[in-house]
Amino acid sequence: MEKVEYYRQIFSAFKGLCSSGKQSCSFREYCREHGVSYYRMYLVLKEEYPSLNEIPGYTRGSSLKFRCSQVYEDFKSLCADGRQPGTFIDYYKGFGITKKQMKSYLRRNKLRVIDLPGYTSPFGGPGSHYKEIPFEDIIFEEAGFLPEESCNVITVRVDGNVEVSFPADTDLSVIAKFIRKMGKEITHVGD
Incomplete structure (x- = not known):
């Protein structure tokens, strides 16, 4: 029994x-x-x-290729309708598909999620791979601390309207590295 x-x-x-x-x-x-x-x-x-x-909902072609294709097409249509259900990874993992399986399916069929109409990346714009990092995080990462308001500082003006302050005892190579990382035009460096 x-x-x-x-x-x-x-x-x-x-x-x-x-x-x-x-x-x-x-x-x-x-x-x-x-x-x-x-x-x-x-x-x-x-x-x-x-x-x-x-059985209601049973699909005979439940092979991995079929499932990946079905999930990709469903996600594509949801994006086109403006109803993107979060990230693609979270979406296909809900159907029991691993990252490795979906990546191979996309590569084999020369498909890209970023090119889907209506797709918005988790970082903002359509197909955007980049994430803006606040100045303070870069300073903290490079110099190991954030400047205090009351100490002597070296001020770097970026794009004419944003000023970033470094403590006066910061190594100049750290400031130079910051300037290179920002990749923007520095208009004024002063104290």
């Missing part, structure tokens, strides 16, 4: 995945993952076991 109950739980769990649209593998693979025989499922459950095609 215990065996019948276990097979029933496995089958019910698979039906639940299908109905919620989260079927991540074939029924045969699902049985193998849970240590039950796919072939014995029908014999154990008998009348309770319908045809797999009768």
